[in-house]
Amino acid sequence: MADDDALKDHLRAALKRTQENILWKLEGLSDRDLRLPRTPTGFNLLGAVKHIAQTEYTYLGETFSRPWPNPDELITSAQITADPQADWYATADESTEGILGFYARVRTFGDETIRELPLDAVGTVPHWPMVTASVTLGQIVVHLLIDITRHLGQIDIVREGIDGKAGLGEANPNLPEDHDWAAYTAKLTALADGTR
Numbered sequence: 001m002a003d004d005d006a007l008k009d010h011l012r013a014a015l016k017r018t019q020e021n022i023l024w025k026l027e028g029l030s031d032r033d034l035r036l037p038r039t040p041t042g043f044n045l046l047g048a049v050k051h052i053a054q055t056e057y058t059y060l061g062e063t064f065s066r067p068w069p070n071p072d073e074l075i076t077s078a079q080i081t082a083d084p085q086a087d088w089y090a091t092a093d094e095s096t097e098g099i100l101g102f103y104a105r106v107r108t109f110g111d112e113t114i115r116e117l118p119l120d121a122v123g124t125v126p127h128w129p130m131v132t133a134s135v136t137l138g139q140i141v142v143h144l145l146i147d148i149t150r151h152l153g154q155i156d157i158v159r160e161g162i163d164g165k166a167g168l169g170e171a172n173p174n175l176p177e178d179h180d181w182a183a184y185t186a187k188l189t190a191l192a193d194g195t196r
Contacts, residue, residue: 004119011141012114018145019107021169022049022152023100025159031096035089038158046099047089048155052148053103054087059144060110063123063135068109073102114141 026034026045034046054075061068068074079086090099119138126133135143160166167173 007138008114008119011138011145012111014145015114015141015148016107016111017169018149018152022052022148022155023103024170025152025155025165026100028165029159029162033162034096038161042085042088043154043158044089045155045158046096047087048151049103050090050094050099051087052151053099053106055147056110056144057106058126059140060113063125063140064113064117064121064137065123066109066113113137 026049029045031046035044037044057068057074060066075087090096114137117137119136119141121137123135123137123140124133125135125140156166167175
């Protein structure tokens with residue numbers, strides 16, 4: 001039991017750190033910068049947070065039969081049917097503050113699920129094939145960590161492309177201080193050009 005508690009604490013801390021790093025990557029950007037598509041498939045920072053919030057609710061709420069208190073805030077199956085990307089962008093009626101507020105509430109809600117249920121609690125992922133839909137809380141937290149950490153990597157690269165803000169997180173940037181990045185990228189460019 002103590003081992004399960006220690007593992008649960010570790011998973012909760014890892015999820016919290018990842019969530020905080022996602023939000024740190026958005027700091028200081030205008031609404032336009034947050035909404036502007038940055039890839040040919042339309043990836044945008046605010047949309048990514050909207051998607052992550054929806055995903056976290058699905059895995060830590062619906063999967064374990066914990067209903068969301070304000071269903072109007074969730075993307076419905078009908079909306080996804082009408083627009084498969086409906087959870088990947090903010091509509092004209094959705095504010096940055098509204099989406100970030102929703103994500104804050106989802107984070108608290110999800111943390112309650114992890115705190116209240118044992119890691120071997122069984123749930124059913126609603127959108128997975130029935131053969132794999134039955135999961136434990138431990139399995140789903142690991143799955144969720146992998147999923148949102150992947151999105152954090154996307155957010156990280158996009159943010160660096162906007163204004164150069166880079167690093168692992170606010171508390172631990174994990175980058176050399178006072179490094180000559182222009183010289184470094186020139187060196188890598190020369191190496192790449194030399195492989196022709």
